[in-house]
Amino acid sequence: MKKIQPKTLSGFMELLPHEQILFEKIKSTIQTNFEKFGFLPLDTPAVESSEVLLAKVGGETEKQVYHVANGAFDEGKKLCLRYDLTVPLAKYVALYGNQLTFPFRRYQIGKAYRGERPQKGRFREFYQCDIDVIGLNELSLYHDGELPSVIYNIFTQLNIGEFVINISNRKIMKGLFEHLGLQEKSADILRTIDKFEKIGKEKVELILKDDFLISQEQIQTIMQLATLKASNSQIIEHLKNMNIQNTTFTQGVDELEQVCAVMRAQGVPEKNFAINLTITRGLDYYTGTVYETFLTNHRSIGSICSGGRYDNLASCYSDQTMPGVGISIGLTRLFDQLLANQIVTAQKTALTQVLVVPMDQIEPCLGLASALRNQSINCEVYFENTKFKNKLSYANKQNIPFVVIVGQDELAGNYYTLKNMQTGEQTKASVQDIVDAVKNIN
Amino acid sequence: MKKIQPKTLSGFMELLPHEQILFEKIKSTIQTNFEKFGFLPLDTPAVESSEVLLAKVGGETEKQVYHVANGAFDEGKKLCLRYDLTVPLAKYVALYGNQLTFPFRRYQIGKAYRGERPQKGRFREFYQCDIDVIGLNELSLYHDGELPSVIYNIFTQLNIGEFVINISNRKIMKGLFEHLGLQEKSADILRTIDKFEKIGKEKVELILKDDFLISQEQIQTIMQLATLKASNSQIIEHLKNMNIQNTTFTQGVDELEQVCAVMRAQGVPEKNFAINLTITRGLDYYTGTVYETFLTNHRSIGSICSGGRYDNLASCYSDQTMPGVGISIGLTRLFDQLLANQIVTAQKTALTQVLVVPMDQIEPCLGLASALRNQSINCEVYFENTKFKNKLSYANKQNIPFVVIVGQDELAGNYYTLKNMQTGEQTKASVQDIVDAVKNIN
Numbered sequence: 033m034k035k036i037q038p039k040t041l042s043g044f045m046e047l048l049p050h051e052q053i054l055f056e057k058i059k060s061t062i063q064t065n066f067e068k069f070g071f072l073p074l075d076t077p078a079v080e081s082s083e084v085l086l087a088k089v090g091g092e093t094e095k096q097v098y099h100v101a102n103g104a105f106d107e108g109k110k111l112c113l114r115y116d117l118t119v120p121l122a123k124y125v126a127l128y129g130n131q132l133t134f135p136f137r138r139y140q141i142g143k144a145y146r147g148e149r150p151q152k153g154r155f156r157e158f159y160q161c162d163i164d165v166i167g168l169n170e171l172s173l174y175h176d177g178e179l180p181s182v183i184y185n186i187f188t189q190l191n192i193g194e195f196v197i198n199i200s201n202r203k204i205m206k207g208l209f210e211h212l213g214l215q216e217k218s219a220d221i222l223r224t225i226d227k228f229e230k231i232g233k234e235k236v237e238l239i240l241k242d243d244f245l246i247s248q249e250q251i252q253t254i255m256q257l258a259t260l261k262a263s264n265s266q267i268i269e270h271l272k273n274m275n276i277q278n279t280t281f282t283q284g285v286d287e288l289e290q291v292c293a294v295m296r297a298q299g300v301p302e303k304n305f306a307i308n309l310t311i312t313r314g315l316d317y318y319t320g321t322v323y324e325t326f327l328t329n330h331r332s333i334g335s336i337c338s339g340g341r342y343d344n345l346a347s348c349y350s351d352q353t354m355p356g357v358g359i360s361i362g363l364t365r366l367f368d369q370l371l372a373n374q375i376v377t378a379q380k381t382a383l384t385q386v387l388v389v390p391m392d393q394i395e396p397c398l399g400l401a402s403a404l405r406n407q408s409i410n411c412e413v414y415f416e417n418t419k420f421k422n423k424l425s426y427a428n429k430q431n432i433p434f435v436v437i438v439g440q441d442e443l444a445g446n447y448y449t450l451k452n453m454q455t456g457e458q459t460k461a462s463v464q465d466i467v468d469a470v471k472n473i474n
Numbered sequence: 475m476k477k478i479q480p481k482t483l484s485g486f487m488e489l490l491p492h493e494q495i496l497f498e499k500i501k502s503t504i505q506t507n508f509e510k511f512g513f514l515p516l517d518t519p520a521v522e523s524s525e526v527l528l529a530k531v532g533g534e535t536e537k538q539v540y541h542v543a544n545g546a547f548d549e550g551k552k553l554c555l556r557y558d559l560t561v562p563l564a565k566y567v568a569l570y571g572n573q574l575t576f577p578f579r580r581y582q583i584g585k586a587y588r589g590e591r592p593q594k595g596r597f598r599e600f601y602q603c604d605i606d607v608i609g610l611n612e613l614s615l616y617h618d619g620e621l622p623s624v625i626y627n628i629f630t631q632l633n634i635g636e637f638v639i640n641i642s643n644r645k646i647m648k649g650l651f652e653h654l655g656l657q658e659k660s661a662d663i664l665r666t667i668d669k670f671e672k673i674g675k676e677k678v679e680l681i682l683k684d685d686f687l688i689s690q691e692q693i694q695t696i697m698q699l700a701t702l703k704a705s706n707s708q709i710i711e712h713l714k715n716m717n718i719q720n721t722t723f724t725q726g727v728d729e730l731e732q733v734c735a736v737m738r739a740q741g742v743p744e745k746n747f748a749i750n751l752t753i754t755r756g757l758d759y760y761t762g763t764v765y766e767t768f769l770t771n772h773r774s775i776g777s778i779c780s781g782g783r784y785d786n787l788a789s790c791y792s793d794q795t796m797p798g799v800g801i802s803i804g805l806t807r808l809f810d811q812l813l814a815n816q817i818v819t820a821q822k823t824a825l826t827q828v829l830v831v832p833m834d835q836i837e838p839c840l841g842l843a844s845a846l847r848n849q850s851i852n853c854e855v856y857f858e859n860t861k862f863k864n865k866l867s868y869a870n871k872q873n874i875p876f877v878v879i880v881g882q883d884e885l886a887g888n889y890y891t892l893k894n895m896q897t898g899e900q901t902k903a904s905v906q907d908i909v910d911a912v913k914n915i916n
Contacts, residue, residue: 035790035791035792035793036525036529036790036791037791038564038565038566038569038791038792039523039565039569040519040569041519041523041551041553044519044521046518046566047516047517048570048574049514052514052515052516052517055517056515056517068852068853069847069852069853069854070825070826070829070852070853070854072491072494072826073491073495073498073825074489074491074494075488075489075494075497075498076488077483077487077488077599078520078585078599079483079486079540079555079587079598079599080483081481081483083478084479084480084481087478098542098543098544098553099542099543100540100541100543100555101540101541101542101543102540102589109483111540113521113542122480123480123481123482124480124488126480127480127481128490132491133868133872135857135858145521147544156521157519157520157521167858170858171858172857172858172859174836174855174857175857178855181844185847293837297837297840297841298840298841298843298844299844346480348477348478349477349478349479349480350477383509383514383515384509387512394616395735395739398736399740399741401740402740405510405511405627410511411510411512412511412579413616415577415614415616415620416577416612416614426575429575430514430575
């Protein structure tokens with residue numbers, strides 16, 4: 033029989049079991065925190081009609097969409113794979129709005145697809161972990177202050193080092209540009225400022241002057257804000273003292289101040305958030321609060337959790353105004369980067385806690401395994417007929433922390449031999465001793 | 475702005491939040507049991523190269539495959555969506571075999587896609603929950619006896635009524651047909667017998683006689699086995715007493731007897747499994763033990779968990795012989811049928827345990843919410859500025875069991891008002907009282 037070369041598509045993450053265990057653990061931490069803050073689970077289809085999914089898409093993203101050709105009974109229908117979880121959410125609230133309770137808090141952890149140019153750290157199939165709160169007509173600003181608390185809890189529990197939630201409000205720069213008469217050029221200016229870290233202050237100023245014809249005085253005002261290094265409270269104070277007579281600006285500063293206050297009241301430490309007025313992500317999309325999150329010692333990874341406030345989620349599908357605020361963790365890329373930068377390690381992962389090893393008779397092991405499982409212990413019996421050495425080696429390779437040996441001596445003496453695979457220590461044990469030993473190391 | 479009609483494709487399940495909560499609960503019960511038996515998580519891509527995925531497919535399934543057209547940088551590559559989780563597993567073990575530990579026990583819970591004719595209870599995107607144990611060259615028969623124990627634990631815990639795991643061994647009928655000189659007609663005969671419940675004994679016998687030219691005596695022998703009503707032990711006894719001199723038959727009977735013994739030793743009660751020699755599922759695929767599972771009071775739903783033993787998983791991709799045994803739960807269809815037959819109900823589901831309701835000041839509620847979350851309570855603060863009545867109504871609509879009211883009296887008196895939404899009872903409470911009340915109803 034001619035063999036087909038087994039392979040996995042590039043850009044599609046596929047993990048070995050010990051890595052998958054770690055991935056699932058991180059996913060589960062994220063999910064638990066989403067639920068702790070009262071977000072409801074959703075699981076919309078990965079395939080949608082192209083008309084619905086591509087209602088608003090454009091540019092690079094549209095080119096990257098995967099189109100799905102019909103199954104046997106779908107002739108003529110145009111389908112595609114979702115490229116994020118936000119558009120399906122917009123469809124969902126427009127479609128089921130009258131059966132939902134608002135504010136509608138939902139989380140979704142699922143795969144999305146983009147046919148991006150293959151390169152290291154970029155994935156064509158990737159998990160998004162999203163939370164959004166959607167209001168009907170209006171939505172309290174308190175939600176904007178609560179989301180960073182969710183981020184803070186997740187990244188603290190993941191224990192992946194120091195992180196800072198960067199926060200801003202789009203209205204501040206928008207108001208400033210209105211005030212300076214530069215609103216037409218605002219996107220250009222923000223995108224230029226965004227290069228600050230890469231190309232340095234002088235080049236940024238040169239581009240602003242030569243390419244976008246901004247006056248020296250205006251550049252000074254803008255750059256002063258963009259490069260402001262001060263505590264969160266000092267930045268708010270500074271913004272207030274600028275005395276800029278523009279209602280958008282003033283509103284932005286007020287909102288940012290309130291959001292910071294809510295973050296503090298929720299217990300987010302000052303060192304874990306920083307006002308950063310130059311966040312450019314989602315310029316066409318976010319209208320108020322915006323977030324990005326960086327690992328202090330691995331800034332090159334980029335933002336590991338981003339989001340913000342938007343005015344109207346489902347404007348493509350519904351006449352109802354639905355403002356919202358949300359954040360998203362790109363888990364596949366994050367996980368890849370955490371491993372690549374050795375911030376986490378998948379070497380010693382295991383789900384199974386006990387391997388029961390029969391010396392000869394298997395039957396007496398079955399009841400023991402059931403008894404351990406009934407006490408919520410993940411347990412497996414080694415069934416293959418092979419040398420004792422190979423059975424222990426199986427446990428070792430899988431990082432299973434305990435082996436229980438069941439031989440003639442044990443059966444005659446009415447006990448089990450419990451072997452701690454880390455220390456090598458062997459003890460006579462009852463079922464309860466085994467349970468206690470396993471629970472003690474967790 | 476022209477609106478686009480929001481819609482979800484037919485055949486793609488999309489649930490309301492209270493239904494999704496129930497779905498996730500069932501999924502989680504399945505996953506927990508898979509892990510309790512030492513299965514390792516896998517999460518292979520939903521998109522694979524067509525060459526790999528369609529290596530062995532044929533017939534109706536091939537017509538139903540969804541083809542994926544290229545993203546911007548995939549020109550020329552042929553891709554498709556997986557139509558099950560078994561073919562990706564075969565690819566996986568062939569590709570990573572030398573990095574895996576055998577026997578390789580994996581579970582995967584993920585979506586698969588088939589463009590089937592749309593009809594009630596059929597889905598084009600559906601969750602499969604699969605476990606398989608894969609051996610190198612050989613695999614102990616004990617695994618065949620262990621899988622029904624996993625099934626038994628899952629369906630007992632799901633509490634969806636009486637169920638019976640039907641079990642057989644392909645070698646028995648195969649050996650019988652060899653013995654009768656009918657091996658060429660075996661598939662035809664089995665498919666005919668399978669219609670027994672629908673069309674009755676007489677019609678089955680007529681088809682066997684007229685269409686397949688089976689002799690009256692042979693029909694008698696076959697039908698006697700197919701319609702045998704007796705206890706599991708009696709059926710084994712009967713098979714042994716038939717004195718059929720065929721090694722395949724004898725081996726099948728021996729294996730079935732051993733598998734039943736392992737099931738009993740694992741604690742599967744006699745009433746939850748039944749030898750049924752006529753299981754026809756996967757005729758081209760399964761070679762030994764086969765399973766199907768039925769709800770006693772809802773047999774029309776069909777098998778809710780099926781599987782079996784196969785000789786060589788990855789024969790398309792690898793020269794290595796990898797026998798295996800596995801079972802699969804079609805969760806999407808099962809869930810749909812459980813709801814449709816009112817075997818489960820999604821009316822009163824909730825994940826959030828406490829809604830904190832501010833009477834005027836919100837800030838004092840934030841610390842309380844954090845304190846409750848730190849004690850592993852899912853908790854949400856009602857932020858919108860609306861009437862008290864509406865805040866309680868939000869909790870009611872979401873089935874949130876407890877509301878904590880925080881007003882001037884509470885702040886002045888240094889207590890919280892805890893309202894049990896089910897009984898309507900209101901009590902003065904401390905943080906610890908709230909925690910205790912919530913944990914008491916769980």
